[in-house]
Amino acid sequence: QVTLRESGPALVKPTQTLTLTCTFSGFSLSTTGMCVSWIRQPPGKALEWLVRIDWDDDKYYSTSLKTRLTISKDTSKNQVVLTMTNMDPVDTATYYCARGRSRFDYWGQGTLVTVSS
Amino acid sequence: QSALTQPASVSGSPGQSLTISCTGTSSDVGAYNYVSWYQQHPGKAPKLMIYEVSNRPSGVSNRFSGSKSGNTASLTISGLQAEDEADYYCSSYTSNSTSKFGGGTKLTVL
Numbered sequence: 001q002v003t004l005r006e007s008g009p010a011l012v013k014p015t016q017t018l019t020l021t022c023t024f025s026g027f028s029l030s031t032t033g034m035c036v037s038w039i040r041q042p043p044g045k046a047l048e049w050l051v052r053i054d055w056d057d058d059k060y061y062s063t064s065l066k067t068r069l070t071i072s073k074d075t076s077k078n079q080v081v082l083t084m085t086n087m088d089p090v091d092t093a094t095y096y097c098a099r100g101r102s103r104f105d106y107w108g109q110g111t112l113v114t115v116s117s
Numbered sequence: 118q119s120a121l122t123q124p125a126s127v128s129g130s131p132g133q134s135l136t137i138s139c140t141g142t143s144s145d146v147g148a149y150n151y152v153s154w155y156q157q158h159p160g161k162a163p164k165l166m167i168y169e170v171s172n173r174p175s176g177v178s179n180r181f182s183g184s185k186s187g188n189t190a191s192l193t194i195s196g197l198q199a200e201d202e203a204d205y206y207c208s209s210y211t212s213n214s215t216s217k218f219g220g221g222t223k224l225t226v227l
Binding site: 037039046060061063101104108109 | 151157163
């Protein structure tokens, strides 16, 4: 049974760095072909793909956000960590982690991050 | 990196069929058969409904089908039911090895 769960702060201040952790089970990121992506959704708005990390540690970033994002994995802990620097109120969104590269077949429940002073 | 283009809203009566389009470019939708579709009910995480243009994951109703022509993909829902009322998003893998989503379509069952 595949599950993913996001964790991190619900509130961050402008200019701060956000760190979110995706803890998963039911698959291993050391298995060839496995990938985990981060996707966000501002309230009432569309999904936006942010970044992906692959089993071989290759990383792919959204062009518009690549200067602010960092993704890493800890295979032994079944975790993927996302950091986003210089947070702004427009970054207020529900952040999801999901398994997959060309399709996202399992999603976490999402974590709402509000950026406000 | 602009989003894929979807109609903002569609509506239909129970039992009818309707189609949601998703238009991209030759660098995403047109480049690969890696288009997927997601259903999202309010307050819930998205659910994969179609992958690789026309494949249904186990457990998804065969009322949902997908297709693609050139740079435009489509999701068709037949025999519309009240439970189908939700937001629908398309997604495509891109030539940069990244992904992108459409702007979303709100489906209303009249």
